Every structure is written in structure tokens, then in C-alpha cells.
Amino acid sequence: MCKYGNGERATNQSKAWKLRRSDYSEGAEDVEAGWEESAIEPMQIDVVSDYSVWYFSKVNSSISSSWFICTISKEGFKNWEICKEISAWGIAASGERKPRLDRVVKGDHLIIYAAGKGFLSTAIVTSPMRRPLSHEEAPWPGGVYRYGAIVPFKILIETKNPLKISLTKMVFDGTEIHTSRLQKGFSMISGHDGNFLYQQMKRNLEFEKLESKKSNKK
DSSP states (O other): OOOOOTTTTHHHHHHHHHHHHHHHHTOOOOOTOOOOOGGGGOOOOHHHHHHHHHHHHHOOOOOOOOOEEEEEEEETTTTHHOOOOOTTEEEEEEEEEOOOTOOOOTOOOOEEEEEEEEEEEEEEEOOOOBBSSTTOOOOTTTTHHEEEEEEEEEEEEEEEEEEEOOOETTETTTTTOOOGGGGEEEEEOOOOHHHHHHHHHHHHHHHHHHHHHHHHHH
């Protein structure tokens, strides 16, 4: 945990607010490949708290990587198969504004969530976020005209049966992730929440392997 001297925390908070404004002026309103607003009920998003998680994880040297939750809509579930084929996640531009490229770096982690199904996979970012240059790099509908960035990844865990986690007041149990974050399609979450979901999916995968062995013995 970072230790701040007198006034240093306020200074960093001020920097975060300034960068937040700069971030959104360049188009940080990210939408996942095939995301539609109908996937969940529209809600107000706390963009300041979302940015605070990102900013202070980057300035805190004790945090080795950042975690992001990537949402797939019910209508766009086939886009996940495309993502796996090219080993990249697509982030749509907001109008003429494009996502910042310094937001995601090699070694960061992704949690893949499918609306109506649950948590599907965890992945590690294999190279920095970048602009797609061809249809091959952005094969989703709209191609390079719609998608302002791609995030190359390698799957760490993918479960056959999606992990389902109960909600309490629209927050996933065991985490501080409000469902409003899912509406963004690509959103920063805390390292604690990311690791919690990773461990839950890991247990889910181990259970599936155990059940498969039992089935094979019969």
C-alpha cells in the first residue's frame, strides 16, 4: 500500500481528476465487441471511481498488473468465438473518439463475462493494447471503422459451464463489482476482485475435470 505525505494524497487525487477528464476527452467510453444496451438494464456508471481504480493501480508499484472485466451481450455471444480465433478482445470507439492505448499493458488480466450465462474465462494480455490495422485484426461487424482498439490475450482458464455468482443489491457476492460496470463492456476492476473471480473459476474448472474423470470410469 502506498504511503502518502501531508498533502500528497490530495495532489494525486487532483492528478487523477485531470487525467480522468483528459481520458474521456480522447474517448475512453469503451464498448465490447457486439455489446448491446439490452444486455442488462441501463444504469448510471460511476466513471470517477472506475478511473480511480485504474489510476492508483498504475501509480502504485506494489501492484504488478491490472484487471479488467470484459462483457459479452446475449446477442453478441458469437463474438467470443471470434475473439478466441484471433486471440484478441475488441474495444469499440465512442463516435469519433478512440480508447486510450496506455490503459492496458502486457501482463494485465481479463475476466470474460457473458450476459445471461456467467463468467466464462480468464486471460492474460500478451502485448500492449493497439489500433487494429486491417479486417483480419478486427473481424467483428464494423471492423476497423467501429473498433478503435484490440487487446491481444492468451486464455488461462475457460470453463465448460460458466461460473454463476449471486447478486446482492446488484453487486456480485464476494466482490465490489456492480452490474453497472458490465454495461461498459470493458471496465477496470480491483486486483482483489480479479483474483477472487480467477480462483472461483479455477475451482470450477477443477470440479469439471473431476466430474469428467468420474464419468469416464463408468
